[in-house]
Amino acid sequence: xxxxxxxxxxxxxxxxxxxxxxxxxxxxxxxxxxxxxxxxxxxxxxxxxxxxxxxxxxxxxxxxxxxxxxxxxxxxxxxxxxxxxxxxxxxxxxxxxxxxxxxxxxxxxxxxxxx
Numbered sequence: 001x002x003x004x005x006x007x008x009x010x011x012x013x014x015x016x017x018x019x020x021x022x023x024x025x026x027x028x029x030x031x032x033x034x035x036x037x038x039x040x041x042x043x044x045x046x047x048x049x050x051x052x053x054x055x056x057x058x059x060x061x062x063x064x065x066x067x068x069x070x071x072x073x074x075x076x077x078x079x080x081x082x083x084x085x086x087x088x089x090x091x092x093x094x095x096x097x098x099x100x101x102x103x104x105x106x107x108x109x110x111x112x113x114x115x
Contacts, residue, residue, distance in 0.1 A: 061108055071095055075105050079113075 045052040057063045062072055078094055079086055088103040095102060 061112055067097070067101070067105070071097065072105065072109075075102070076109055079106065079109055 041055050043054055057065070057069065062069065065072070074095060075091060078091060086106070088099050088106055091102040091106060092099040095105075
């Protein structure tokens with residue numbers, strides 16, 4: 001598993017009832033790369049047998065996205081603030097990304113909000 005960083009983050013023991021987080025008690029440690037440097041935004045279970053690595057978006061619809069989380073949050077805020085909805089063209093202008101990207105973002109946000 002390699003060495004662990006010394007910075008500890010409290011564990012999310014017990015999960016949220018939906019099964020998104022493993023039921024592991026203990027602490028989460030910041031994951032290290034092969035050279036021993038901390039990988040920003042990546043954490044690892046301190047249990048040597050588990051070694052589960054995760055980030056803030058693991059097991060969410062935002063997991064495999066290349067857009068920064070701040071762009072998703074801006075898109076969510078703009079979508080929720082509009083009374084009559086927001087076109088992908090206007091959203092693209094506001095976020096500074098392409099229209100096909102904002103169409104996919106808007107579609108994903110609407111699916112998440114419908115749950």
